[in-house]
Amino acid sequence: GNSVTQMEGPVTLSEEAFLTINCTYTATGYPSLFWYVQYPGEGLQLLLKATKADDKGSNKGFEATYRKETTSFHLEKGSVQVSDSAVYFCALSPSGGSNYKLTFGKGTLLTVNP
Amino acid sequence: KAGVTQTPRYLIKTRGQQVTLSCSPISGHRSVSWYQQTPGQGLQFLFEYFSETQRNKGNFPGRFSGRQFSNSRSEMNVSTLELGDSALYLCASSPSGDSAETQYFGPGTRLLVL
Numbered sequence: 001g002n003s004v005t006q007m008e009g010p011v012t013l014s015e016e017a018f019l020t021i022n023c024t025y026t027a028t029g030y031p032s033l034f035w036y037v038q039y040p041g042e043g044l045q046l047l048l049k050a051t052k053a054d055d056k057g058s059n060k061g062f063e064a065t066y067r068k069e070t071t072s073f074h075l076e077k078g079s080v081q082v083s084d085s086a087v088y089f090c091a092l093s094p095s096g097g098s099n100y101k102l103t104f105g106k107g108t109l110l111t112v113n114p
Numbered sequence: 115k116a117g118v119t120q121t122p123r124y125l126i127k128t129r130g131q132q133v134t135l136s137c138s139p140i141s142g143h144r145s146v147s148w149y150q151q152t153p154g155q156g157l158q159f160l161f162e163y164f165s166e167t168q169r170n171k172g173n174f175p176g177r178f179s180g181r182q183f184s185n186s187r188s189e190m191n192v193s194t195l196e197l198g199d200s201a202l203y204l205c206a207s208s209p210s211g212d213s214a215e216t217q218y219f220g221p222g223t224r225l226l227v228l
Contacts, residue, residue, distance in 0.1 A: 100211035
């Protein structure tokens with residue numbers, strides 16, 4: 001079956017540090033890949049996505065590239081802020097049309113200190 | 115557009131009772147999915163509905179059920195509650211449920227079973 005593995009953390013960084021959260025997946029075909037973020041007490045918000053190999057998703061300074069050869073979708077940001085503190089989830093949806101079902105990683109708690 | 119809304123936001127029930135949670139998708143969205151989030155199991159897919167039909171179901175017992183109405187609003191029901199059903203229940207909507215679409219999440223309903 002489909003699965004997503006991401007570093008679980010927690011990750012603690014100082015403001016302006018570089019961030020990488022690793023994510024690898026197992027799936028047949030060409031799934032769509034997503035990063036969602038969850039702030040305390042809230043639901044999930046889409047951070048970025050990529051729907052085909054070699055696509056780069058980007059938003060709010062975050063980037064991730066869909067690497068089919070390494071089945072990876074690592075999240076990066078060059079300079080984190082205190083406001084980036086949240087839980088980050090990597091997720092995939094299977095290829096093949098309309099049977100929509102997200103498979104999530106366990107989530108990575110990021111804390112950014114001033 | 116208004117976002118995905120879920121009611122109630124918080125619920126306390128006792129073992130053996132049943133509960134119904136409600137989700138109103140973004141206007142125009144016809145696909146509604148439900149997820150359970152717990153500290154131990156993370157985010158797990160429950161089921162997905164499109165045009166009042168359940169198209170996909172996760173690996174949950176039959177105590178968990180759902181339905182979708184003609185206006186795309188959805189409800190999920192959990193009967194004979196167990197302590198392990200305590201969780202954050204998240205609803206998400208998308209226009210058609212295509213695997214490349216973004217799912218938009220509501221704030222969740224936090225259920226506590228005593």
